[in-house]
Amino acid sequence: MKDSTCFxxxxxxxxxxxxxxxxxxxxxxxxxxxxxxxxxxxxxxYDLQNAPGSVPKEIEGKYDFLSQDNxxxxxxxxxxxxxxxxxxxxxxxxxxxxxxxxxxxxxxxPNISDSIVNFGKKTVRVTYDPAKTSLKxxxxxxxxxxxxxxxxxxxxxxxxxxVNRSLIYKLGVAGFGFGNIMFLSFPExxxxxxxxxxxxxxxxxxxxxxxxxPIVFYSAQDYFVSAxxxxxxxxxxxxxxxxxxxxxxxxxxxxxxxxxxxxxxxDSLAGxxxxxxxxxxxxxxxxxxxxxxxxxxxYFPIAITKINKDGSEESIQVYDIKKxxxxxxxxxxxxxxxxxxxxxxxxxxxxxxxGESQAVTKKSGDKVFAGGKQTNGIIELEAxxxxxxxxxxxxxxxxxFNKEKDEGFTNITNAISKHFTLIxxxxxxxxxxxxxxxxxxxxxxxxxAVLIIACPCAIAxxxxxxxxxLLRIFGKxxxxxxxxxxxxxxxxxxxxVFDKTGTLTSNKKSQAVYDGEELNTTEALVxxxxxxxxxxxxxRTLYDILEEHDIITLDTFEEYVGKxxxxxxxxxxxKIGSADFVGGEREQNALNTxxxxxxxxxxxxxxxxxxxxxxxxxxxxxxLKNHFDLVILSGDNEGERNNLKKLLPGKTKLIxxxxxxxxxDYIQYHQSEGxxxxxxxxxxxxxxxxxxxxxxxxxxxxxxxxxxACDAILDAxxxxxxxxxxxxxxxxxxxxxxxxxxxxxxNVVGLYFAVTGQLxxxxxxxxxxxxxxxxxxxxxxxxxxxxxRLK
Amino acid sequence: MSVIYIVLTVSxxxxxxFFIVFLLAVKSGQYDDSYxxxxxxxxxxxLVKDKTKQSIKSKTD
Numbered sequence: 063m064k065d066s067t068c069f070x071x072x073x074x075x076x077x078x079x080x081x082x083x084x085x086x087x088x089x090x091x092x093x094x095x096x097x098x099x100x101x102x103x104x105x106x107x108y109d110l111q112n113a114p115g116s117v118p119k120e121i122e123g124k125y126d127f128l129s130q131d132n133x134x135x136x137x138x139x140x141x142x143x144x145x146x147x148x149x150x151x152x153x154x155x156x157x158x159x160x161x162x163x164x165x166x167x168x169x170x171x172p173n174i175s176d177s178i179v180n181f182g183k184k185t186v187r188v189t190y191d192p193a194k195t196s197l198k199x200x201x202x203x204x205x206x207x208x209x210x211x212x213x214x215x216x217x218x219x220x221x222x223x224x225v226n227r228s229l230i231y232k233l234g235v236a237g238f239g240f241g242n243i244m245f246l247s248f249p250e251x252x253x254x255x256x257x258x259x260x261x262x263x264x265x266x267x268x269x270x271x272x273x274x275x276p277i278v279f280y281s282a283q284d285y286f287v288s289a290x291x292x293x294x295x296x297x298x299x300x301x302x303x304x305x306x307x308x309x310x311x312x313x314x315x316x317x318x319x320x321x322x323x324x325x326x327x328x329d330s331l332a333g334x335x336x337x338x339x340x341x342x343x344x345x346x347x348x349x350x351x352x353x354x355x356x357x358x359x360x361y362f363p364i365a366i367t368k369i370n371k372d373g374s375e376e377s378i379q380v381y382d383i384k385k386x387x388x389x390x391x392x393x394x395x396x397x398x399x400x401x402x403x404x405x406x407x408x409x410x411x412x413x414x415x416x417g418e419s420q421a422v423t424k425k426s427g428d429k430v431f432a433g434g435k436q437t438n439g440i441i442e443l444e445a446x447x448x449x450x451x452x453x454x455x456x457x458x459x460x461x462x463f464n465k466e467k468d469e470g471f472t473n474i475t476n477a478i479s480k481h482f483t484l485i486x487x488x489x490x491x492x493x494x495x496x497x498x499x500x501x502x503x504x505x506x507x508x509x510x511a512v513l514i515i516a517c518p519c520a521i522a523x524x525x526x527x528x529x530x531x532l533l534r535i536f537g538k539x540x541x542x543x544x545x546x547x548x549x550x551x552x553x554x555x556x557x558x559v560f561d562k563t564g565t566l567t568s569n570k571k572s573q574a575v576y577d578g579e580e581l582n583t584t585e586a587l588v589x590x591x592x593x594x595x596x597x598x599x600x601x602r603t604l605y606d607i608l609e610e611h612d613i614i615t616l617d618t619f620e621e622y623v624g625k626x627x628x629x630x631x632x633x634x635x636x637k638i639g640s641a642d643f644v645g646g647e648r649e650q651n652a653l654n655t656x657x658x659x660x661x662x663x664x665x666x667x668x669x670x671x672x673x674x675x676x677x678x679x680x681x682x683x684x685x686l687k688n689h690f691d692l693v694i695l696s697g698d699n700e701g702e703r704n705n706l707k708k709l710l711p712g713k714t715k716l717i718x719x720x721x722x723x724x725x726x727d728y729i730q731y732h733q734s735e736g737x738x739x740x741x742x743x744x745x746x747x748x749x750x751x752x753x754x755x756x757x758x759x760x761x762x763x764x765x766x767x768x769x770x771a772c773d774a775i776l777d778a779x780x781x782x783x784x785x786x787x788x789x790x791x792x793x794x795x796x797x798x799x800x801x802x803x804x805x806x807x808x809n810v811v812g813l814y815f816a817v818t819g820q821l822x823x824x825x826x827x828x829x830x831x832x833x834x835x836x837x838x839x840x841x842x843x844x845x846x847x848x849x850x851r852l853k
Numbered sequence: 854m855s856v857i858y859i860v861l862t863v864s865x866x867x868x869x870x871f872f873i874v875f876l877l878a879v880k881s882g883q884y885d886d887s888y889x890x891x892x893x894x895x896x897x898x899x900l901v902k903d904k905t906k907q908s909i910k911s912k913t914d
Binding site for chain 1: 875
């Protein structure tokens with residue numbers, strides 16, 4: 063039978079697809095969504111994109127907390143009697159069909175008056191009538207069509223973040239002024255003493271003055287503030303000469319038109335500020351759909367079901383959980399606090415925390431830690447601690463999470479501006495002194511001209527455009543960087559620290575090696591079929607690894623929780639499970655997970671599970687070892703030590719049994735010895751190390767799934783190219799240095815005019831944009847060539 | 854009084870007018886999302902067709 067794919071979600075349908083209206087579906091969930099859409103004339107959804115949907119998840123009871131008024135209050139941005147507006151984050155938004163269906167929500171629920179998608183941020187802003195429907199109904203509707211919103215503790219903030227649009231305003235003001243000033247100053251470039259021009263030029267000049275006032279005092283204010291801060295900290299940052307240049311330009315131009323000495327440099331002034339702001343804008347652009355600031359709050363739910371003493375269920379806020387509370391955790395829900403399992407079978411997935419995808423089985427009486435996700439039915443647990451005091455969340459009380467990494471980091475532009483400013487001031491003083499002695503009337507003119515022409519516009523633009531463009535190129539290669547300064551720090555790295563589980567190992571596959579007496583064909587057949595019936599994580603893994611066999615019906619099948627499985631088919635009785643259960647020898651210090659097998663009570667052998675490393679890891683380490691110190695910090699035991707030793711170059715340091723705090727301390731210690739550390743990790747347990755390191759890169763199999771706070775997110779499939787990215791960051795620094803050299807040439811030419819006292823406005827008006835634009839072109843072309851080599 | 858004063862006044866008014874429109878556009882959030890509208894604009898045909906049908910339906914309830 064041919065494998066068909068689901069009409070709704072595109073997944074493989076398996077052997078028994080559900081047929082409906084000539085279309086096949088992988089599951090009832092997908093079929094239901096299709097039914098909802100076709101009943102409401104919304105099948106257009108499938109015309110825009112092939113199989114755009116996702117399987118709706120089981121959500122019963124999950125959103126009960128949305129009936130609580132105080133929670134709805136925090137989640138909505140506007141509330142009144144008849145209108146409520148809420149912005150919901152929906153990770154599944156990925157194509158034009160998504161936008162279309164979400165903006166047509168009113169067809170599914172007429173009480174929703176408006177829904178607007180922001181594709182970049184993956185949010186939908188829903189306006190609805192709270193008298194007739196509720197936030198809970200909206201969320202349930204979204205979930206039922208496969209667009210489940212992600213509501214986490216992070217949304218539970220009292221203050222809504224205001225969008226900062228000031229840069230766009232400033233850019234708009236500068237652009238408006240720049241354009242108009244160019245028109246007004248143009249006639250005077252070709253000064254021909256024309257009668258009408260003579261007549262009106264004064265008015266033209268004063269209009270230019272009026273236009274440049276908001277440019278200087280509003281658009282350029284950041285440069286003055288930053289220069290002042292720099293000087294206060296005894297630092298000559300790049301904004302000092304810029305602020306100096308802007309103020310000299312403005313004062314001299316105003317003086318010129320006031321005393322009718324010339325037309326002033328308003329055109330250059332406006333152009334300078336405009337180009338600088340364009341550079342800033344370019345650098346500021348980043349990935350709206352990724353968040354680099356996540357802490358545990360983004361993972362944790364807002365509310366949880368509490369079981370009262372009388373047995374009734376109540377939805378309470380996570381922060382209100384007290385020690386001793388009994389909590390109900392449903393399938394696919396996250397455990398928010400450390401606790402003891404009381405009821406039910408826990409199968410807990412800690413991949414958020416450790417990166418280990420293998421779910422852990424817990425039985426009642428076992429301790430469970432916060433951050434795990436229950437994946438098998440309902441469990442009850444008793445809270446041992448409050449949210450903030452849990453094992454995992456404690457990590458965030460460390461100071462490192464309150465520090466900005468950019469602090470104390472001198473970037474390449476500021477490093478050069480120190481020398482630059484001193485040299486320019488030197489030239490200005492020397493030439494002024496010379497002119498004072500020869501022709502005192504020109505001295506002031508020369509002094510200001512030097513400061514104007516040396517205004518380091520081109521230097522200030524080199525870094526933003528180089529890094530900004532590289533940021534985009536990296537983004538196309540699935541390496542998402544938080545901001546430009548990260549690239550610069552990346553270029554200075556000399557030590558790389560890797561986490562093991564989930565970072566070097568793949569989440570999806572593990573390997574199992576069989577050790578013992580070989581199984582005959584019937585035994586292998588029964589083994590595969592026995593595992594088929596079990597939901598234990600190890601059974602599932604082993605099942606996927608074993609070769610395909612026919613499907614047979616077992617005579618008996620019995621699963622013993624925490625021990626193993628017993629199954630019988632014809633004359634073969636298999637026991638699969640722990641050493642005690644099967645009757646094998648229990649090894650003393652076995653570090654790796656094993657599954658033992660016996661056939662008709664004869665011990666056969668065991669499967670030992672090993673991590674499966676990502677492709678290209680060994681090659682990556684071999685390329686990196688020549689330039690960097692390599693370290694592996696793992697939270698696991700030493701079971702993989704020999705495996706890793708074989709795989710990786712000899713000088714790689716391997717350190718095991720590291721708690722989250724240990725990882726942080728390790729990095730801190732090496733930084734104090736002068737190392738520049740790059741941390742590559744994935745789970746929440748690496749969050750401290752990622753924050754402490756100079757650059758923290760989070761590895762992610764799917765970038766839409768959450769990763770901890772970091773400086774960059776790297777798609778797991780691209781980990782093997784890490785060395786190339788590091789190399790590109792270094793080349794970017796070289797490109798910037800070359801463009802500095804280029805802008806110095808312009809400065810020398812400009813300074814020649816300035817020092818000799820013949821700087822006409824038209825020369826400044828040509829030189830300044832010319833230098834800026836050529837720097838932009840140079841850096842863009844260079845980084846594009848660099849990007850092509852990366853592919 | 855030369856005509857240039859009138860022309861200048863008019864041009865400044867027009868310029869400032871556009872500038873104010875720009876400020877209002879930023880304020881209304883037009884620049885917050887620069888991607889979705891480019892996709893949304895392509896839906897128009899289907900939307901109009903469906904809306905007419907729907908508007909009849911929704912009036913009844």
